[in-house]
Amino acid sequence: MKFGMIGLGKMGMNLVKNAVDHEIEVVAYDVNAEAVEEAGNYSEKITAVKSIDELLTELSEPKIIWLMLPAGKATNSTIELLSEKLSAADILIDGGNSNYKDNLEQNKLLTEKGIKFFDVGTSGGMAGARQGGNFMIGGDDENSWSVIEPIFKAISTENGYLYTGKLGSGHYLKMIHNGIEYGMMQAIAEGFEILEESPFDYDYEAVAKLWNHGSVIRSWLMELAQDQFSKDPKLDQIIGRVQSSGEGKWTIEESLDLGVPAPVIALSLMMRQRSLQEDTMTGKVVAALRNGFGGHEVEQK
Numbered sequence: 001m002k003f004g005m006i007g008l009g010k011m012g013m014n015l016v017k018n019a020v021d022h023e024i025e026v027v028a029y030d031v032n033a034e035a036v037e038e039a040g041n042y043s044e045k046i047t048a049v050k051s052i053d054e055l056l057t058e059l060s061e062p063k064i065i066w067l068m069l070p071a072g073k074a075t076n077s078t079i080e081l082l083s084e085k086l087s088a089a090d091i092l093i094d095g096g097n098s099n100y101k102d103n104l105e106q107n108k109l110l111t112e113k114g115i116k117f118f119d120v121g122t123s124g125g126m127a128g129a130r131q132g133g134n135f136m137i138g139g140d141d142e143n144s145w146s147v148i149e150p151i152f153k154a155i156s157t158e159n160g161y162l163y164t165g166k167l168g169s170g171h172y173l174k175m176i177h178n179g180i181e182y183g184m185m186q187a188i189a190e191g192f193e194i195l196e197e198s199p200f201d202y203d204y205e206a207v208a209k210l211w212n213h214g215s216v217i218r219s220w221l222m223e224l225a226q227d228q229f230s231k232d233p234k235l236d237q238i239i240g241r242v243q244s245s246g247e248g249k250w251t252i253e254e255s256l257d258l259g260v261p262a263p264v265i266a267l268s269l270m271m272r273q274r275s276l277q278e279d280t281m282t283g284k285v286v287a288a289l290r291n292g293f294g295g296h297e298v299e300q301k
Contacts, residue, residue, distance in 0.1 A: 012068030088114025121174020132157030138170030179251030224292035240283020
């Protein structure tokens with residue numbers, strides 16, 4: 001099996017390496033020439049190319065193209081470009097953090113041309129992309145889904161992919177997933193903020209380790225907290241400013257449109273915005289956790 005990957009950033013590169021480790025061939029392209037070179041040097045199963053046109057010539061029909069690009073302009077413009085270059089029955093996958101509403105609009109154009117479109121919410125961070133990811137997959141064409149399912153079966157963790165049907169449903173599910181993630185990280189961070197202000201001198205790495213062994217709140221996020229505290233016991237080396245990818249905001253907007261209360265997720269988004277105004281322990285913990293699972297940059301003091 002063979003597919004093309006456009007976008008060799010933190011997630012795209014790891015997905016490519018994961019795929020070839022499972023005997024899937026990949027044609028890889030990125031605007032960053034160094035990333036293309038790294039991909040080509042990793043395995044003979046990776047064909048590193050210098051342009052999208054070259055990528056397309058390396059694929060047989062139906063062509064399978066996976067985009068792993070930043071949400072918004074980069075993804076939208078590339079989909080528009082590919083809509084002119086792909087043929088009917090070719091398959092296009094958007095695996096970034098796109099707004100599902102953008103995908104719905106793009107699908108109108110792609111469907112007119114017979115191009116099969118899938119929107120894929122990708123979770124598990126860089127480690128998941130490399131060793132076994134978690135994927136939420138929407139797309140209207142079930143026959144085309146059967147064509148690409150072996151890719152997801154190979155690169156997912158056990159029980160780590162779900163075909164949710166209708167186009168848009170994949171990124172919608174990932175949007176809600178990220179909203180929940182906001183709330184969970186905020187609760188963990190606030191807990192450590194209270195510990196920091198308490199009259200007791202806690203070893204936060206030891207606390208996180210304790211809580212992750214048999215407690216009700218054990219989780220991968222708590223493992224990441226332990227790891228980050230092991231590197232910087234009080235997170236003194238970073239600034240607690242936390243950016244937002246957009247999906248938390250989209251989740252809140254959707255909750256308002258549907259009339260569904262989501263106070264925890266809404267407040268966690270507000271706290272991210274507050275973190276941009278003043279350095280706090282809460283902000284430090286959330287920033288450190290995001291760095292742990294997604295490689296998101298943190299501001300150093």
